[in-house]
Amino acid sequence: MVKELDEKTEELPDHVGWRLWQASRAWQAEFAAAMRAAGHGWFTEARAGLLGHIERSGIRQSALIERSAISKQAIQQLLDGLEAEGIVERLPDPQDGRGKLVRYTRKGLAALRDGDRVKMEIERRYVDRIGEERFTALMGALRALAAGKVAAMDEDAGVAGEVVESK
Amino acid sequence: MVKELDEKTEELPDHVGWRLWQASRAWQAEFAAAMRAAGHGWFTEARAGLLGHIERSGIRQSALIERSAISKQAIQQLLDGLEAEGIVERLPDPQDGRGKLVRYTRKGLAALRDGDRVKMEIERRYVDRIGEERFTALMGALRALAAGKVAAMDEDAGVAGEVVESK
DNA sequence: CCATATAGTCAAGATACTTGACGATATTCG
DNA sequence: CGAATATCGTCAAGTATCTTGACTATATGG
Numbered sequence: 001m002v003k004e005l006d007e008k009t010e011e012l013p014d015h016v017g018w019r020l021w022q023a024s025r026a027w028q029a030e031f032a033a034a035m036r037a038a039g040h041g042w043f044t045e046a047r048a049g050l051l052g053h054i055e056r057s058g059i060r061q062s063a064l065i066e067r068s069a070i071s072k073q074a075i076q077q078l079l080d081g082l083e084a085e086g087i088v089e090r091l092p093d094p095q096d097g098r099g100k101l102v103r104y105t106r107k108g109l110a111a112l113r114d115g116d117r118v119k120m121e122i123e124r125r126y127v128d129r130i131g132e133e134r135f136t137a138l139m140g141a142l143r144a145l146a147a148g149k150v151a152a153m154d155e156d157a158g159v160a161g162e163v164v165e166s167k
Numbered sequence: 168m169v170k171e172l173d174e175k176t177e178e179l180p181d182h183v184g185w186r187l188w189q190a191s192r193a194w195q196a197e198f199a200a201a202m203r204a205a206g207h208g209w210f211t212e213a214r215a216g217l218l219g220h221i222e223r224s225g226i227r228q229s230a231l232i233e234r235s236a237i238s239k240q241a242i243q244q245l246l247d248g249l250e251a252e253g254i255v256e257r258l259p260d261p262q263d264g265r266g267k268l269v270r271y272t273r274k275g276l277a278a279l280r281d282g283d284r285v286k287m288e289i290e291r292r293y294v295d296r297i298g299e300e301r302f303t304a305l306m307g308a309l310r311a312l313a314a315g316k317v318a319a320m321d322e323d324a325g326v327a328g329e330v331v332e333s334k
Numbered sequence: 335c336c337a338t339a340t341a342g343t344c345a346a347g348a349t350a351c352t353t354g355a356c357g358a359t360a361t362t363c364g
Numbered sequence: 365c366g367a368a369t370a371t372c373g374t375c376a377a378g379t380a381t382c383t384t385g386a387c388t389a390t391a392t393g394g
Contacts, residue, residue, distance in 0.1 A: 015286050016293060016302075017194040018219065019309040024191035025236070026312070027184040046381055052185070062341055074382045076343070081380090098341040098390045119182045126183060129315035134308045135183075141297055141305035142186035145193070148296035213350055229372060241351050243374070248349095265359045265372040 027122065034118040040111050042085040050078045051087070051112070058103035060093060087111060194289065201285040207278050209252040215282075217245045218254070223279070225270035227260060254278060 028045055035043040053059070053067050061079070065072045079102060082088045087108040093099035104112065127135045195212045202210040220226070220234050228246070232239040246269060249255045254275040260266035271279060294302045 014310075016290055016306060016309075017191075017198055017286060019306060019313065020187060020191040020194050021216070023309050023312055024184075024187040027187050031184055044380075060341090065341090070381090071383060072342075073344090073384085077381080093341090096341080096391075100342070119184065123183055126312065130308055130311040134304070134311055137301070137304035138308035138312075139183060139186060141301045141308075142183075142190050143181075144297040144301060145190055145293065145305075146186065211349080227372090232372090237350085238352060239373075240353080240375090244350080260372095263360075263372080267373070 030122055031115075031118060034121070035111075035115065038114045038118065040114060042082075042087065043111070046078055047082060047087075048115070050075065050082070051108075051115075054088065054102055054104065056104065056109070056112070058101050060096075061090065061100045061102050064102060082108075197289055198282075198285060201288070202278070202282060205281045205285065207281060209249075209254065210278075214245060214249060214254075217242065217249070218275075218279070218282070221255065221269055221271065223271065223276070225268050227263075228257070228267045228269050231269060249275075 031048070032043055032045065035048075050064070050068060053064055061075070064079075065075050068075055079088065079090065083090060086105055088102050089105055090100045090102055093101050123135075130138075195215070198215065199210055199212055202215075217231070217235060220231055228242070229239075231246075232242050235242055246255065246257065250257060253272055255269050256272050257267045257269055260268050290302075297305075
């Protein structure tokens, strides 16, 4: 089944961008597969990213928009989908007649717990695979990279909107 | 303009999947921006990913499909776009009446050179940012992860093109 | 009260994929 | 040889994600 690429020794990419992409895709595929296996078939990457920004206690939709680097319309569409799946619900904000509160349903909270568990399992597998030391180095480098990216800005708050991104 | 997120100290994601995604996206954005700045306005992330698999000497479309983890139809659509932009051209394969050869045009080769230069520049910036040692550790860990993935999954023939090289 | 900003929605479209169906060519094998 | 089968590329249609523009409803600050 495996192709005999060896015969030609193709030079496949090995620069940092490719490696990051490759690793990121692999993680996402593993996570999504595990979530689907856990019965959360509605799970997608974009939704995962959004859910990561919704606190257990709920959040105002406008606040959600601020911290997710994508357009409010995109978020709305994602929320529409999640609401239809019964993961979150939207209630009117008693504090503001314009606003809405986004909250997990019970089903959503269960999914959240499974998500945390799956993440830990994947992380454990990663450590098994490459060793604790290497894994720590990986995380350190990735964190440093992320921090360095915003080193230009001192304001911690200003950073949040940018770094948080949608995922 | 700056939001006061500090007051709540939101716990932003910090697991390995998030970090990988974040780093991958940042790299791609940086690369695409630099390419567009270099006059290659047709450049997008998806196209970049595909172009990375096309050798200077050209490649059979079917071979391209094998090593790109997406469907052949998606690749075809990307190639359609690249062909329309004049980056690649498709010629009939003299060896196989069904097949086609995908080759860079002169314009495509120029873009490729710029791409290599940009990659090196980004890598240099990364090293400046987090230090040579950390960067080396990052690459080592990512390579190890990719290599370990092959051993871990065997039902993954579909992405053979992606992982085979890791040995 | 009025001007303006904010919260959310609706609509349309672009990009990057997917699956399914299909015709044309190659290969294998009775 | 010729028929079954596999491969190569294409066409068509649909999904997921994200965009911009236009709009309504509510809030806020002179």
